[in-house]
Amino acid sequence: MNVGRRGFLGGIAAVVATAGGSQPVQQGKSALRIAHVGDPQFGFITSRPSMKHRAKERFEENYRDDLARLERALARMNELKPDLLVFGGDMTQRPGDIEKEWPALLKRVQVPFVVTPGNHDMGNRLTRENLERFRKVFGRDYGALDMKGWRVVAGNSQYWHKTEAKDEQATYEAWVKAELEEAKSRNGRVILATHIPPFAFASDEKDSYDNYPLAGRAARLEAYVACGARFFLTAHLHRLSVRGYRDLTMLGVEALCANFDARPPGFRLLEVADDFSYSWNFIAV
Ligand SMILES: [Fe+2]
Structure with missing residues (x-):
């Protein structure tokens, strides 16, 4: 997989993050270090009254600021030298803009990376x-x-929603099934990632912009648990989100552009050891 220049050696796309309140990673253990960037979303627009500075009239100005922030984050990550960089998706506000800056930006990434595509990359209807x-x-x-x-398994959560590409959806479903089966041999050392989290607050919450469709959600969650996965990395919510489902720890990273919970923009560094102890630290940029 072109972890490097273009996602999965030939392409991946996926996520990650890190949060406080976690156990310290044991000394002497060889921890996996993953940097997770949520929602760079150059030009992020929202109509929420509490975020007037993100009104559509300020798109160009915000686009430049968001791009500059991503460049600072990349410089920081190149210093930190994580084993893997996971971009959580929503790379730009407008799907057509990913061709503008991203090809050159990716050439500056000095560590392996994956991207989990977001709804702004695929379209809310893929x-x-x-x-x-x-x-x-x-x-x-x-x-x-x-x-x-x-084993890091990076998915495209937009296939769970409406999609024009039905054949691609079927191929993806089969791939997920095979990957989760393969994951059973990993003794729990499995990290899953998608842009949208399976749920935002409660596993049985109603359908919204912020979760997997309720139809099939419980079965998907049970399949993640059954394969032994211990961590699930997500983005999309533009707020810190730490949740759990049975033995699955779900870490939702803040956005790099702007957050609804008034937290500062930044990314996270997940360090996870073989005994499942981990730290998930916020790095402001
Ligand atoms: Fe999103």
Whole structure:
């Protein structure tokens, strides 16, 4: 997988993050280190009254600020030298803009990376045009890799929603099934990632912009647990979100552009050891 220049050696796309309140990683253990960037979303727009500075009239100004912030984050990550960088998706506000700066930005990434595509990359209704544009810039939109004894499985959560690309959806469903089966042999050393979290607050909450469709959600969650996965990395919410489902720890990273919970923009560094102890620290930029 082109973890490197273009997602999965030929392409991946996926996520990650890190949060406080976690156990310290044991001394002497060889921890896997993953940097997770949530929602760079150059030009992020919202109509929420509490975020007037993100009104559409200020798109150009915010686009420049968001791009500059991403450049600072990349410089910081190149210093930190994580084993893997996971971009959580929503790379730009407008899908067509991913072709502008991202090809050059990716050349500056000095560590392996994956991208989990977001709804702003694929379209809230996944279109073939968006899918093909994404693949041209970032590589394949899902994939899995082995790193320091861990299996990282990076998915495209837009296939769970309305999609024009029905054949691609079927291929993806089969891939997920095979990957989760393969994950059963990993003794729990499995990290899953998608842009949208399975749920925002409660596993049985009603359908919204911020979760997987309720139809099939419980079965998906049970399948994640059954394969032994211990961590699930997400983005999309533009707020810190730490949740759990049975033995699955779900870490939702803040956005790099702007957050609804008034937290500062930044990314996280997840360090996870073989005994499942971990730290998930916020790095402001
Ligand atoms: Fe999103």
